Amino acid sequence: MxxxxxxxxxxxxxxxxxxxxxxxxxxxxxxxxxxxxxxxxxxxxxxxxxxxxxxxxxxxxxxAAKHTNTFGAIIPTMENSVFARGIQAFQEELGRHGKTLLIASSAYQEALEEEQVRALVARGADALLLIGFHRDPKLYEFLKSRSVPCLIAWSYDEQLKQTAIGFDNAGAMAALAKLVFQQGHRHVACITAPIASNDRARDRVLGVQRAMKAAGLNPKDLHLTQTPYGIENGETALRKTLAEAPETTAVMCVNDVLAIGALRAAKELGLRVPQDISITGFDDIEIAMLAEPALTTVHVPHHEMGRRAAGMLIQMVKHTEPVQSVELPTDIRLRQSLGPAAS
Amino acid sequence: MxxxxxxxxxxxxxxxxxxxxxxxxxxxxxxxxxxxxxxxxxxxxxxxxxxxxxxxxxxxxxxAAKHTNTFGAIIPTMENSVFARGIQAFQEELGRHGKTLLIASSAYQEALEEEQVRALVARGADALLLIGFHRDPKLYEFLKSRSVPCLIAWSYDEQLKQTAIGFDNAGAMAALAKLVFQQGHRHVACITAPIASNDRARDRVLGVQRAMKAAGLNPKDLHLTQTPYGIENGETALRKTLAEAPETTAVMCVNDVLAIGALRAAKELGLRVPQDISITGFDDIEIAMLAEPALTTVHVPHHEMGRRAAGMLIQMVKHTEPVQSVELPTDIRLRQSLGPAAS
The missing domain is CATH 1.10.260.40 (lambda repressor-like DNA-binding domains)
Known part of the structure; x- marks a missing residue:
């Protein structure tokens, strides 16, 4: 030899x-x-x-030598700090590994997100963090063809093949809805972001309906108002909800921003929260606690999600071993905006 | 011939x-x-x-043919939407001209901002938007050597040669301070972000001192507390201020985030705002109006600044004609957090 x-x-x-x-x-x-x-x-x-x-x-x-050490993240909005805490933790952890983060904000527009994905890849991003699963499958194929790993955050769905770190949006909302029904509410309305292109919002609505069924109610009776993201839109949506379904005693919003708007509208209408109407949110962003009354909401582990997403994406770039999706637990923050149903 | x-x-x-x-x-x-x-x-x-x-x-x-149509912006923080509205308007206007925006967030760290400038230039950004003037002159030289135009936003100073769109931070704060003194306050404290590396904060403190002088007070008597950005830091700073200077009847914060924290601390201490203590902010971000009592603050024309910044920076990339700096007016939003001095 x-x-x-x-x-x-x-x-x-x-x-x-x-x-x-x-x-x-x-x-x-x-x-x-x-x-x-x-x-x-x-x-x-x-x-x-x-x-x-x-x-x-x-x-x-x-x-590896061709890597730029630049990672990209595309978030749906920069407003109201919904993604700020998670992305900040993501960036800090990337920084500890010598990576620089560039961010784009898609304003919840699918076409804009696609442009931004292509721009980040063209500019040499080693890997991308994207929010939620919903997008044109061609975009995932494009990323695969360019060997740019992509990690989904803020959602977890074991049915889908994309690697993700997130939580069970439907399950978390169902757990909160269960508490709402336990407080005697029978006429519940839901204010949501448009569900056609937002899987997080859609799953949260499904969670409310699942809890309705478990409480012996008909999920089809859920009063649903869809509105784009924004505090003012939440205000308008509450007025619309109460005009269409005046028997409503609890309004579950799929995010805190819409809930803060609903709180404001309730006050303007002279309704006491929670004595006359209960209002809940989702996310537990900073203003949830600052609101008066403070908002009962689902706490999302933003910091842990961001930090661990960085580690996972770095592993995905290294190609050393397959990276498993991670489901994180959420918990409910019971504050003053949820109370017993008005009799 | x-x-x-x-x-x-x-x-x-x-x-x-x-x-x-x-x-x-x-x-x-x-x-x-x-x-x-x-x-x-x-x-x-x-x-x-x-x-x-x-x-x-x-x-x-x-x-020009080598342009990537990708613009960069580096903001000091993504939290509390301080820069979100302006950057969103900047992005929308860039979008109308076929440009994609990539954003980096420096967490108010000079070294990180420098890294991000270099990463954006290395990744082919045609031009950069930066916040405030204060940074190592070498970074400006680096951008010049790479022919990457850079526009300063959120600050205006005719003494400085960098092209900028912003407002007179000192003048705006002096105008608000004048109203505070007109309400009979003589013991005013200031809660500020660290002024060594933040020219906006420094100029706002100078504005308070300028108004003190005009009101016949000694600018050296201004009680100053420096603390990093953040609602909780604002809370701690108010407690510290009142422990050190219990005669204080008005606290002027250099931004709304610190002011929201100060409001919370005042309530926790059992102080009524504005009957026992007046609190003011700067920026007029969304939570300023949501706070209870709503915050008296300086309204910054975020949307106009962002939109016009895009047009200016596109001109700067075209090199067709010199681009002049723009000073935008600010105005004061008188809400409930400022009242007459407690006698």
Missing amino acids: DQPPREISIPTLADVARRAAVSTATVSRCLNSPDQVGKKTRERVMQAVADLGYAPNFGARAL | DQPPREISIPTLADVARRAAVSTATVSRCLNSPDQVGKKTRERVMQAVADLGYAPNFGARAL
């Missing part, structure tokens, strides 16, 4: 092929689909691999 | 030099510093320039 030659340069696939007297395609097959290659050829190739000290991940290392 | 030759390719500096029988350096000098070249040579070179139809901005046009 020959001694391994003293190579100065890193051995290539072609070196292995030459040494084993086979084509590079055969070497590649031996490494990737060994059962498609005859035993004798395979042994000769693997011996050459061993002799030369060839390692397929030399290629990965060469690729 | 020869007819201009029919050039297919765009004439270069070397073509001009060959035609005029001089060196390219001489052509360059004729174009940039004509008074350093003898009259005869200059005339010969300028004739060659005319004959060939050479235009120095052919180079600029070639450069």
